[in-house]
Amino acid sequence: MHFEPTLLWAIVLLPLAGFLVNGAAALAAPGRKTIPTVVGPGVIGLAFLLALVNFFQMLGADLHAPIVERYYSWMPVGELQIDAALQLDQLSMLMALVVTGVSFLIHVYSIGYMGADPGYARYFSYLNLFVFFMLVLVLAANFPLMFVGWEGVGLCSYLLIGFWLRDREKADAGKKAFIVNRIGDVGFLIAMFLLFANLGTLDFEGVFAAAPNAFSFGGPVVTAIALFFFLGATGKSAQIPLYIWLPDAMAGPTPVSALIHAATMVTAGVYLVARASVLFAMAPVAIIVVAGIGALTALFAATIGLAQYDIKRVLAYSTVSQLGYMFVGVGVGAYAAGIFHLMTHAFFKALLFLGSGAVIHAMHEALHHTHSDWDAQDMRNMGGLRHHLKYTWIFMWIGTLAIAGVWPFAGFFSKDEIIWQTAARAVGPFQGWFTVFWVMALIAALLTAFYMTRLMILTFHGENRTGADAAKHLHEVSPVMWVPVAVLALLSIVGGWVNVPEAIARIPVLGWIPHAEWIHDWLHPVVGPADEILAANVGPLAEAAPFGGGEAAWAIYSFAIATAVIVIAASLVLRWQYRPAVESVAPTGFKRVLYRKWYVDEIYDALVVRPLLALSRWAWKVIDQGIIDGAVNGAGYATRGLGWVGSRLQTGQVNTYAFAVVIGALLLIGLAAL
Amino acid sequence: MLMNSLILAAILFSLGVAGVVMRRNAIILFMCIELMLNAANLAFIALSRAVGIEGQVFVFFVMTVAAAEAAVGLAIIISVFRLAETVDTKHFNLLRW
Numbered sequence: 001m002h003f004e005p006t007l008l009w010a011i012v013l014l015p016l017a018g019f020l021v022n023g024a025a026a027l028a029a030p031g032r033k034t035i036p037t038v039v040g041p042g043v044i045g046l047a048f049l050l051a052l053v054n055f056f057q058m059l060g061a062d063l064h065a066p067i068v069e070r071y072y073s074w075m076p077v078g079e080l081q082i083d084a085a086l087q088l089d090q091l092s093m094l095m096a097l098v099v100t101g102v103s104f105l106i107h108v109y110s111i112g113y114m115g116a117d118p119g120y121a122r123y124f125s126y127l128n129l130f131v132f133f134m135l136v137l138v139l140a141a142n143f144p145l146m147f148v149g150w151e152g153v154g155l156c157s158y159l160l161i162g163f164w165l166r167d168r169e170k171a172d173a174g175k176k177a178f179i180v181n182r183i184g185d186v187g188f189l190i191a192m193f194l195l196f197a198n199l200g201t202l203d204f205e206g207v208f209a210a211a212p213n214a215f216s217f218g219g220p221v222v223t224a225i226a227l228f229f230f231l232g233a234t235g236k237s238a239q240i241p242l243y244i245w246l247p248d249a250m251a252g253p254t255p256v257s258a259l260i261h262a263a264t265m266v267t268a269g270v271y272l273v274a275r276a277s278v279l280f281a282m283a284p285v286a287i288i289v290v291a292g293i294g295a296l297t298a299l300f301a302a303t304i305g306l307a308q309y310d311i312k313r314v315l316a317y318s319t320v321s322q323l324g325y326m327f328v329g330v331g332v333g334a335y336a337a338g339i340f341h342l343m344t345h346a347f348f349k350a351l352l353f354l355g356s357g358a359v360i361h362a363m364h365e366a367l368h369h370t371h372s373d374w375d376a377q378d379m380r381n382m383g384g385l386r387h388h389l390k391y392t393w394i395f396m397w398i399g400t401l402a403i404a405g406v407w408p409f410a411g412f413f414s415k416d417e418i419i420w421q422t423a424a425r426a427v428g429p430f431q432g433w434f435t436v437f438w439v440m441a442l443i444a445a446l447l448t449a450f451y452m453t454r455l456m457i458l459t460f461h462g463e464n465r466t467g468a469d470a471a472k473h474l475h476e477v478s479p480v481m482w483v484p485v486a487v488l489a490l491l492s493i494v495g496g497w498v499n500v501p502e503a504i505a506r507i508p509v510l511g512w513i514p515h516a517e518w519i520h521d522w523l524h525p526v527v528g529p530a531d532e533i534l535a536a537n538v539g540p541l542a543e544a545a546p547f548g549g550g551e552a553a554w555a556i557y558s559f560a561i562a563t564a565v566i567v568i569a570a571s572l573v574l575r576w577q578y579r580p581a582v583e584s585v586a587p588t589g590f591k592r593v594l595y596r597k598w599y600v601d602e603i604y605d606a607l608v609v610r611p612l613l614a615l616s617r618w619a620w621k622v623i624d625q626g627i628i629d630g631a632v633n634g635a636g637y638a639t640r641g642l643g644w645v646g647s648r649l650q651t652g653q654v655n656t657y658a659f660a661v662v663i664g665a666l667l668l669i670g671l672a673a674l
Numbered sequence: 675m676l677m678n679s680l681i682l683a684a685i686l687f688s689l690g691v692a693g694v695v696m697r698r699n700a701i702i703l704f705m706c707i708e709l710m711l712n713a714a715n716l717a718f719i720a721l722s723r724a725v726g727i728e729g730q731v732f733v734f735f736v737m738t739v740a741a742a743e744a745a746v747g748l749a750i751i752i753s754v755f756r757l758a759e760t761v762d763t764k765h766f767n768l769l770r771w
Contacts, residue, residue, distance in 0.1 A: 652767025654703070658694045 003061035005088050008069055011050045011096060012086065012139060015132035018043035022125035033120055040124030041107035044131055048100035055093055063089070064525050068141045068205065075144070079200055087141035087204060091526040094339065095138035095271055098346050099264050103131045105484035106259040109354050112481035113255050113361060123163065123253070130156035134264050138271060142203045143192050146272075150188065150236065153265045154181045160260060161252040173251040180245040184235015191228035194221065208278045208529065217537050218284050226279050226286035230293075233269025239327060240297045243320050244601060250312040254357030257312060262319045262353050263346035270323065270342050273330040274523075277530035280330070284537075287331055288433050291422070294327025295437035295444075300598070302447035306454070307587065307594035310377045311356045314455050318403065319349055321444060325418050328441055332434060333534045334421035335527035340499050340519045341418055344410035347495045348402035351488035355396040358477045358485065359459060362389055366466060366473035374466075378581045379455065384464035388474035391482045393460045395489040400456050402492040404449035405562045407510055412562075413496030415445060416555050420501075423545040423554065428538045435546040442558070449562045453569035458578065461570075465580050503551035510555070679720035686713035700751050700761035704744075711740045 018039050025035040066089035075082040107127060114123050133152025140146035154177075162174030196202055198221055199210045215222035233239065238246035249261045260266070273280055273290060280286050301320035308314045322345050329338030362385070363376040374381045386393040402409035405416060419441050426434035464471050476482070498518040505515035524531075544550055549557070578584070587595045596602075649660075686709055693706030715733045722729030755761050 647770075650770045652770030654763050654766070655695055655698065662691055662695060 003057050003063070003067075005067055005069065006053050006057065007050055008054065008086050008088055008139070009071065011047045011054075011100070012132065012135045014043040014047045014050075015128045015135065018128035019125050019132060022121055022128055026119075026121035026125050030118065030121055033115075036121045036124040037111055040128060041104060041111065043128060044100060044104045044107050047131070047135070048097075048104045051093075051096045051100045054088065055097055058088075058090070058093055065089075066092075066141075066205065066526075068203075070141075080196065080202070082142055082144050082202060084145065085141035085203075086139045088139065089526055090522050090524075091271075091274060091339065092138050094343065094522065096135060098343050099131065099134050099138060102263045102346050102350050102488075103127075103134075103259060105487055106255050106263075106350060106354065109258075109357070109481050109484040110253075110255045112478050113357055114253060117253075119163065123160075126156055126159050126163070127256070127259070130160065130260060130265070134268075137268055141205070143195065143207070144202055146275075147185075147188060147192065150232070150268060151185065153260070153268065154178065154185070154236070157181075157249065157260050157265055160256040161249045163252055163256065167251075170251040173245075173248040177245040177249050180242050181235045184232045184242055187228040187231025187235070191225045191232065194225045194228065198225075204275070208276075211278050211282065212529070212533065215282055217282050217533070219282070222279055223283040223285050226276070226283040227289060229272060229276055229279070230269075230286060230290055233272050233327075234293065235269075236272075237266050237269030237323050237327070238320050239269070239293050239323065240300060243297060243301065244604060246320055247313055247316040247597070250310070250316050254312065254353060254360060257316070258350045258353030258357065261316065262349040266319065266323055267326065267342045267346070270326040270330055270338055273327070274335045274339050274527065277330070277335050277527050278533065281333060281530035281533040284429060287333065288430065289331075291328050291331030291437050292433065294324045294329075294331050295422075295440040296324070297321065298324030298328065298444040299440045299447070300324075302444045302451065304594055304597050305451040306447060307591050309379050309458075309581065309595075310375075311359065311379050311382075311455060311459060312353075312377055314379075314451060315349070315352055315356060318352075318448065318451065321448060322349065322403070324444070325415060325441065328422055328437060329418040332422050332425045332430075332437070333530065333538075334418060334425065335530060336499075336520045336523045337414065337417040337421050339523060341411075341414035343519075344402070344414040344492070344495045347488055347491040348399045348409075348411055351395060351399040351485060351492050352403065354481070354485045354488065355392050355399060356459075358389060358392040358481055359385060359396075361477055361481070362392075362474050363466070365475070366470040369473040370467070370469045372467070372470060375581055379458040380578050380581045380584055381465055382459045383462045383466070383578065384460070384471075385474065386460040387464075388471070389460075389476050391476055392485065395482070395485045396456060396460070398489045398492050400452045401566075402496075404452055404566060405445055405558055406566070407559045408493070408496070408513055410492050410494070410496035412559065413499055413501075413504075416504075416558055417499065417501065419445065419558065420545075420551050420554055424541040424543075424551070425538075426546055427540070427542050430538065431546075438546065445558060446561060446565055449565035450569045453566045454573045457570055457573040462574055462578070465578065467580075501551060501555075504555050507552050507556065510559070676720055676724065680717060683713045683717040683720065686710075686716065698763045700754065700763055703763065704747050704751065707747075708740060708744070711736055 021039045022036050025032065025039075066087050068085050068087045070083045070085040072084050073081065074084045107124070110123065110127065114120055117123065130153060133149045133156060135149070137146055137149025137153060140149060158174045158178040160174075161177050162171040165171050165174075192202060195207055199207055199214055201207060201210070211222065235242045246261055246266065250257050252261070280290065298321045301317045301324065305314050305317035305321065308317065322341070326338045326341050326345070329335070329341055331338075359382065360376050363382065367374050367376055398409065402411040405412045419438065422434055422438040422441055426432075426438060466474065497513050498516055499520065500513050500516050502515045502517075505511045505513065545554055586592065593599070690706045690708075690710030690713060693709070694703055697703060697706065715736050718729040718733050718736070751761055754766065758765055
């Protein structure tokens with residue numbers, strides 16, 4: 001049954017209107033807060049309501065083909081016909097819901113968090129603009145329009161990371177994010193060129209309909225397209241080798257980290273792979289690369305997270321790691337599982353970031369009162385905050401249990417789904433690879449539980465390390481900040497219940513939550529073609545994991561391991577004596593390697609940044625200043641020299657001129673005589 | 675007869691040229707220019723018998739020009755002398771680079 005989307009364009013344009021209004025307010029009256037407070041969250045709330053209306057209509061409408069609404073012809077150039085068109089299908093609907101919903105909560109939270117900031121109106125205008133571009137990204141009906149959103153969110157990310165632009169370090173972090181993303185964007189562009197050159201269209205409908213016939217399974221062109229798209233995804237979604245910008249992006253305000261660098265923008269790459277699942281499913285090399293990079297990133301980032309002291313940095317590496325899981329999911333062909341984890345991760349990671357924001361906010365105020373210059377984000381300066389921030393403490397534990405994969409929290413279902421699917425899909429040509437990825441994902445899950453517990457214990461438990469003076473000023477944040485966190489906490493608990501595999505539902509105690517495969521059924525019309533391609537070329541899924549045991553068994557193992565790791569980590573970290581940052585000694589040995597992030601930034605600096613700088617300096621000194629400037633200046637000098645030589649002939653002596661006339665006359669006569 | 679006249683004209687002209695190139699006294703230069711003009715007049719007269727009457731007509735033009743030139747030239751030399759109290763051209767080299 002068909003249905004007409006309700007005001008689809010308005011979902012996208014409302015945040016843009018908010019941007020214009022808030023931007024005007026920021027220019028006209030930067031100090032006034034009424035307009036941004038009402039308009040900023042208001043337009044996002046309206047967009048969310050509209051998305052909900054469309055969602056319920058779609059639920060009733062059993063939709064099989066995507067709905068495409070064309071508004072005008074954007075780029076009619078010969079064979080290339082690109083429309084400004086939005087596409088509503090199950091995947092973009094789900095993304096739009098997550099984006100607008102989480103954005104709304106974070107906008108509300110920002111009222112409290114940014115309340116004292118002089119750039120309040122500017123902040124909300126950027127945030128609105130971000131939501132606009134994000135919605136363009138997920139709702140676009142063709143690759144170029146998606147690319148507009150893709151670039152737009154990158155721009156907003158840059159603007160918001162460097163929001164406090166008077167701070168050199170923060171402005172640099174913004175630039176780093178922007179530049180690293182450009183590298184990935186080149187991949188996206190090349191993939192689009194290849195698509196157009198081979199298929200002659202860039203509309204999603206056209207591409208995915210034509211691809212299975214135009215390309216052969218595992219052919220070089222489709223492999224190249226998928227890999228170039230994935231290069232774009234590694235930039236936007238912070239995967240190895242382009243993940244380095246995300247931890248630095250924590251320089252922005254914490255709600256921005258929650259919205260852009262955890263819940264929405266960084267998942268754009270996962271969305272891209274799921275959207276182009278038909279292309280990826282046809283390229284086995286790309287499947288291995290996507291899943292392999294995902295697994296490697298998940299494990300690698302988790303190890304770095306173990307040794308960081310900055311609360312936001314731990315969460316940043318955790319985000320990189322969790323994004324790795326999503327890529328494992330969409331890589332191995334479990335597209336629904338990847339998107340499912342994207343959704344639950346948006347809930348619990350936004351929750352964790354907003355919770356850490358509450359902690360930082362409280363710490364900042366307390367340190368401000370005592371005129372201390374301690375770092376408000378360093379966990380070594382915290383400890384025992386549970387007595388002062390009770391709500392935040394409870395919510396953060398919910399988020400921690402969710403991300404660690406403890407039943408019945410959301411992360412258990414989504415992460416377990418990805419890990420199980422990796423094991424189950426280790427068949428045919430992928431057997432060896434996927435078995436390795438599966439083991440890596442399992443280890444990363446174990447590390448996740450460890451570093452998150454460490455974060456919780458360091459922040460909220462044990463002795464208070466802020467000092468007695470500062471501790472007196474530690475207060476729970478205002479309701480406008482903890483209520484959105486509470487909503488996210490609720491979602492972090494129940495968000496996973498929409499997709500409970502049958503195997504888990506049959507386990508005695510754990511089966512209390514009923515079997516539901518809503519995400520799978522919901523996304524089936526979108527990712528079904530890719531599933532069919534994989535099923536036809538790779539074969540049926542395995543019933544047991546590579547080392548034995550079925551889905552239910554591994555669900556119990558992972559639950560048990562996560563719980564055990566949390567308990568062990570808690571007891572270990574409680575026993576380790578931490579001192580405030582100023583009194584601490586630098587970590588040594590392997591811990592130092594982890595603390596310094598495996599020296600990746602230093603390696604990139606030596607391998608990429610410095611050679612590039614040297615090359616640029618060479619081009620500047622030799623080519624620009626030497627050859628080009630030299631040629632221009634040389635022409636000038638030559639003319640001047642020639643003029644000087646000529647000027648010597650002008651002696652001013654009349655005899656000389658007379659002599660010249662005589663010589664000239666003789667020459668002419670001589671010529672005439674000849 | 676013609677040849678002798680032309681040779682005499684050439685000698686007079688060369689003397690004039692040599693004077694203009696080598697001497698620096700403005701009066702001498704002036705006289706050398708007169709010498710060259712009159713050498714040309716002599717050549718015109720000498721050739722007019724063989725070529726036609728136009729040569730003699732030209733001589734009048736040359737003499738007219740020489741008279742005008744003498745008037746302007748002497749006036750300039752007198753002005754220059756009043757300014758610099760010399761007519762040596764080596765002192766008059768302002769119009770150069």
